[in-house]
Amino acid sequence: MSQVPVTVLTGYLGAGKTTLLNRILTENHGKRYAVIVNEFGEIGIDNDLVVDTDEEVFEMNNGCICCTVRGDLIRILGGLMKRREKFDAILIETTGLADPSPVVQTFFVDEDVKEKTRLDSITTVVDAKHIAQRLRESNEAVEQIAFADQILLNKTDLVTAEELANVEKIIRSLNPLAPIHRTERCSIELDKVLGRKAFDLAHALELKPHLLDGDEHDHEHESGIVSVSLSSAMPLDGDKVTAWLRSLLTERGQNILRTKGILDVKNRDERLVFQAVHMVMEGDFQSAWKPDEKRYSRIVFIGRDLDEAELQRGFSACVA
Amino acid sequence: MSEPRLTNGRSWRFDAPVVACAYDINGIGAFALGDGTLRVFAADQPPKTINVHRGAILALSAHPEGGFLTGGDDGRLVHTSVGEPPREIYVHKSRWIENVAVSSESGLIACTSGKTAIIFQGDQATEFTHATTATGIAFDPNKGRRLAVSHYNGASLWWAKSATHEPRVLGWKGSHLSISWSPDGRFLISSMQENALHGWRVEDAADMRMSGYPAKVKSLAWDRRGRALFTSGSSRVVGWTFTGRNGPMGREPVEIGPDRDGIVQVVAAHPELDLIAAGTSDGAVWFEWIGEPGANFAMLNGAKITTLNFSPDGAHLAIGSEDGFAALVQAA
Numbered sequence: 137m138s139q140v141p142v143t144v145l146t147g148y149l150g151a152g153k154t155t156l157l158n159r160i161l162t163e164n165h166g167k168r169y170a171v172i173v174n175e176f177g178e179i180g181i182d183n184d185l186v187v188d189t190d191e192e193v194f195e196m197n198n199g200c201i202c203c204t205v206r207g208d209l210i211r212i213l214g215g216l217m218k219r220r221e222k223f224d225a226i227l228i229e230t231t232g233l234a235d236p237s238p239v240v241q242t243f244f245v246d247e248d249v250k251e252k253t254r255l256d257s258i259t260t261v262v263d264a265k266h267i268a269q270r271l272r273e274s275n276e277a278v279e280q281i282a283f284a285d286q287i288l289l290n291k292t293d294l295v296t297a298e299e300l301a302n303v304e305k306i307i308r309s310l311n312p313l314a315p316i317h318r319t320e321r322c323s324i325e326l327d328k329v330l331g332r333k334a335f336d337l338a339h340a341l342e343l344k345p346h347l348l349d350g351d352e353h354d355h356e357h358e359s360g361i362v363s364v365s366l367s368s369a370m371p372l373d374g375d376k377v378t379a380w381l382r383s384l385l386t387e388r389g390q391n392i393l394r395t396k397g398i399l400d401v402k403n404r405d406e407r408l409v410f411q412a413v414h415m416v417m418e419g420d421f422q423s424a425w426k427p428d429e430k431r432y433s434r435i436v437f438i439g440r441d442l443d444e445a446e447l448q449r450g451f452s453a454c455v456a
Numbered sequence: 457m458s459e460p461r462l463t464n465g466r467s468w469r470f471d472a473p474v475v476a477c478a479y480d481i482n483g484i485g486a487f488a489l490g491d492g493t494l495r496v497f498a499a500d501q502p503p504k505t506i507n508v509h510r511g512a513i514l515a516l517s518a519h520p521e522g523g524f525l526t527g528g529d530d531g532r533l534v535h536t537s538v539g540e541p542p543r544e545i546y547v548h549k550s551r552w553i554e555n556v557a558v559s560s561e562s563g564l565i566a567c568t569s570g571k572t573a574i575i576f577q578g579d580q581a582t583e584f585t586h587a588t589t590a591t592g593i594a595f596d597p598n599k600g601r602r603l604a605v606s607h608y609n610g611a612s613l614w615w616a617k618s619a620t621h622e623p624r625v626l627g628w629k630g631s632h633l634s635i636s637w638s639p640d641g642r643f644l645i646s647s648m649q650e651n652a653l654h655g656w657r658v659e660d661a662a663d664m665r666m667s668g669y670p671a672k673v674k675s676l677a678w679d680r681r682g683r684a685l686f687t688s689g690s691s692r693v694v695g696w697t698f699t700g701r702n703g704p705m706g707r708e709p710v711e712i713g714p715d716r717d718g719i720v721q722v723v724a725a726h727p728e729l730d731l732i733a734a735g736t737s738d739g740a741v742w743f744e745w746i747g748e749p750g751a752n753f754a755m756l757n758g759a760k761i762t763t764l765n766f767s768p769d770g771a772h773l774a775i776g777s778e779d780g781f782a783a784l785v786q787a788a
Contacts, residue, residue, distance in 0.1 A: 184511055187529075188550040190570070192588055194608055194631045197650050207608065207631050207649070208589060215529055215552060218490035218512035246649075247671060419509050 139254040142226045143330055144239050146280040147261030148270050148412065152290040154321040156261060156329075157229060161186070163189050165326050170216050170223040172209065174231045185223055187212055191231060192392070196245060203245065203415065204238040210246050216251050225330065235284040237393070237414060242282045243335075244416040257332035260284035260314075261322065264303050265294045271278075271306065272361065278359040281307055282393050282438050283413075284314045285334035293320045310347035312363045313396065313436055323433035337409045337420050343398050343434050345360075360440045366451045367434040370404040373456040380450050381417065389415030392439035399433040400425070402456035460739055460758030460777075465785030468503060470495060474776025475518035477763040478524060481560075484538060485767065485774055486524050487782050488513040493525060497536055497784070508534050508542045515556040517586055520563045527553025533567045533576075536593060545576060556755045557593040560601025561657030564616055566603055573605045575616050582621070584614045594633035606635035606646045611656070614615065626656045628663060633672070643703055647673040653696075659710065664705050666696055670719065677725040677732070679746070686712070686732055689718040692713075693734050696764050714751045715743050724764040726787065732785070733773050735761025743787070754785045 147153045160169055161183060166189040170185040188286060194207040210230065216226065230239055236258060243255040260280045263270070270277040281287065292300055304316060317324055333339040345365045377399060385392060392414065401421075410419025426432050437447065460467075472491035479485045482618035492509035492518075509528030519525045523537030523570045525545075528670055533553050535547040546553075546571045553570040557632030566575045568590040575582045586610040596602040601616045605623075608631055612623035620665040631649035638645070643664075653673055655664035666687075673689035679780040685696045685704075693712040694705035713720070730746040740760025742751040766773055766787060 184530075187552075191590075193610065194649065195629075197648075198629045210649075211554065211589070211591070212552075215512065218475055218514065220490070221472070247567065285746055328588070438625075 138316060139252060140220070140223075140226055141256040141331065141333075142213075142228060142253050143245070143256045143332075144228045144230065144236065144258045144404050145261065146234065146236050146258060146284070146412065147232065147288075148263065148267075148274065148277045148280070150220060150266070150323045152288070152319075153232075153261050154227055155290075156175065156288070157227065160172075160227060160326060160330075163326065164196040165230065167330075168223040170226045170391065172212055172226065172228045174229060187216070191234060203241060205242040205245050206238050207257050209242050210249055211250050213253055214438055219247075225256070227323040230301065230434045233274075235276055235279055237279070240283065240413045241416055244418065245412060247348065252326050255335045256330070257285040257334035258283050259286050259288065259329055261288045261290055262303075264289050264300055264305065265389075267303055268306060271310075272299065276401040278310060278361055279393065281310045281314075282361050285332060286314050287311070287316045288322060288329070290318050290319045290322055291292065292318045308346050309328070310359075310361050310363075311438060312365065312401045313343070313438070318445070333413065335413070337418070340396070340409050340411070341420075343396055343436060345436050360443050362440075362444075363436060363438045364437045366440050366448060367432055368451065368455060369432045370455045371400050371431070372454045374401040374431055375456075376402070377451075378407075378419075380454050383448075384450060385412055385415045385417055387440075391437050391441055392437055394438045395435065397433070397435035399435070400431040459775055460781060461756045462783055462785065463754055464747060465754070465772075465783050466678075467781065467783035468495070470780040470782060471556075472512075473778050474511050474780060475781050476760055476778050477765045477782075478518045479765060479768050479774075480524060481520070481522050483768055484763070485784075486516070487544055487763075487774070488524075488526060489517040491579050492528060492530070494526065494536055495782070496524075503782075504760070506536055506542065508536055514552060514554050515554045515567070517558050517565075518686070520558050520560050520565065526557050527556045527567050529553075531569070532596060535782070546574065546581065547788055555590070555593050556689040557603070559595035560599030561598070562595065562616070564595060564600055568593055568605070572602060572609075573614070575614075577616070582594055582616070582618070584612075586612060591632060591734055592646070594634075594635050594637050596635050596641050597639050597663055602645050604635050604637065606632040608632070611644060611646060613658075625692045626661050628656075630654075634674075634676075635674045636678075637691060638685070638698055638703075639678050639688075640696050643698060645676060645685065647676070653687065657701075657703065662705075666704060666709070669694070671732050675720075675722040676725040679725050680727055684746075686725060688723050688734070689713050691717070691719060692733055693723050693744075712746065712749075713742060716740065722764045724766055726766050726770060728769050728770045731787070733764050733766070735764045735775065735777075737761075739777060741773070744775075756781065757776045 193206040196203045393414040405424040406421040472489040490512040495503035497503040515527040534543040592606040601726035610627040632646040651669040652667035669689035675688040695710045722735040741755040761777040779786035
């Protein structure tokens with residue numbers, strides 16, 4: 137049986153997550169969603185497929201200090217699989233204050249979860265009016281944006297065009313990869329939000345970070361979260377680059393939230409596609425470069441206190 | 457979907473996953489399904505469908521008074537006797553009942569609901585609350601008046617009589633997913649998130665680690681004399697010796713059965729003979745005599761096996777699988 141797609145919905149309190157969830161649960165879009173929520177009362181819907189849970193973040197005894205998983209999700213996803221035929225996909229709402237890493241790591245670390253489900257995307261709902269202040273007050277609000285595969289920039293009707301442009305700039309400084317969808321009352325075609333395949337390596341054929349223009353490049357957010365984008369037109373040595381990434385993520389994985397890359401490896405016709413969440417990395421050779429395609433390697437790191445010069449040195453040393 | 461190959465038995469295909477199987481005190485069997493039904497079977501008749509839960513059944517046990525005790529994701533704990541309408545014992549909407557336990561010695565029954573374990577005695581329900589979710593429960597095998605509850609960072613032992621006393625806590629860092637007493641009540645064994653078992657000697661809380669599994673250990677079966685524990689979680693069945701004061705400490709486990717690609721999911725021990733049955737992730741079921749290498753296959757090419765139960769007289773083995781395939785085969 138195929139793996140069930142799972143969308144993780146994050147966002148600070150009041151950003152509009154509940155509005156979006158209610159839309160997904162009530163609109164006639166031809167798909168059935170099982171929804172795992174934390175604040176049951178907020179969803180005014182009596183539905184067999186809404187499951188209430190308490191977030192239980194557990195440390196794994198596997199020698200990886202930052203490796204935490206959501207024990208409650210492992211149990212609930214296992215339970216939902218017993219009535220697998222009742223729904224097409226799963227949505228997980230995290231509390232406004234949640235750090236997204238344990239949720240995401242659950243999908244990479246637990247064998248049962250990996251067998252039955254696949255992470256489709258981390259979608260973060262952001263309130264255009266209040267996000268700037270939230271980001272100053274809350275580390276979690278920063279991480280929710282840094283982790284996102286896509287961002288719903290909501291309540292755009294409550295701010296001026298100038299404020300909106302400024303908010304987008306802040307978001308871009310934290311996460312240059314995630315597409316931003318501007319919405320009012322979370323009004324967006326749901327198939328733009330769901331079914332993103334953001335973690336599907338076969339789907340990741342290009343990596344186009346939205347980099348800020350020249351002089352703004354060094355304006356790092358006060359949270360210390362930055363992104364570093366590296367590229368090389370020279371083919372890389374496959375063994376060297378793998379070894380470098382492994383040791384880098386082992387040593388610095390606590391500060392590196394997400395990494396994505398598409399690499400041109402010497403003597404290989406296929407591109408090496410990889411991604412990582414903190415220390416947990418997965419990669420694979422995917423579709424071949426086309427004959428007329430410009431072959432080059434690109435890696436984007438999103439993390440805290442990243443040393444761009446050091447990363448560049450490590451990366452350059454991997455050229456074959 | 458290819459049909460599994462079955463030797464020597466009857467089979468059915470239900471339209472929901474088989475979650476569990478149990479035989480009640482009168483020898484009547486039941487499969488519990490993901491669609492909330494029990495499929496009750498006796499002798500040579502086809503199984504009878506009883507609608508019990510609104511969603512999936514998550515836990516099943518024989519009720520000490522006959523019939524079956526089930527917990528569901530509709531938040532209900534239900535007693536179903538054949539020929540009578542199902543009777544709801546407890547309900548907490550929006551909280552799943554993920555575990556049930558019974559004691560034939562004391563007649564007590566229990567379930568978990570989130571962080572709470574609840575013991576029922578007559579009309580009285582007593583709640584025992586933990587800091588994290590109660591992931592497994594089991595009554596002590598001697599008098600059945602003490603309940604062990606597994607949770608994050610260890611297990612708690614409660615006396616059924618009162619919820620006011622402090623539990624005895626057996627600590628061990630990490631996520632414990634289920635709990636089982638040795639049949640003599642000397643040891644408690646939990647299965648852990650990290651593909652390992654943890655054990656405590658109840659007398660002095662001495663720790664035991666049983667590790668090296670390639671997968672999570674989801675099924676434990678004590679042999680009929682209580683001298684060994686047979687476990688899933690590897691390509692073969694892994695058996696630990698529990699004779700002597702130290703149990704498995706300092707001893708190598710034994711491995712039973714064929715070394716195949718699939719991982720053993722469920723283990724069952726015969727009630728009267730030295731016979732082990734195992735079901736695998738790739739839909740095989742085999743028997744092997746303890747100490748006599750050489751397996752007999754009862755089934756091949758099915759879906760992941762979810763439950764295996766010998767009938768109380770040891771004549772049959774009930775098999776359930778993830779795709780709704782169920783069978784009754786002759787044991788050995």
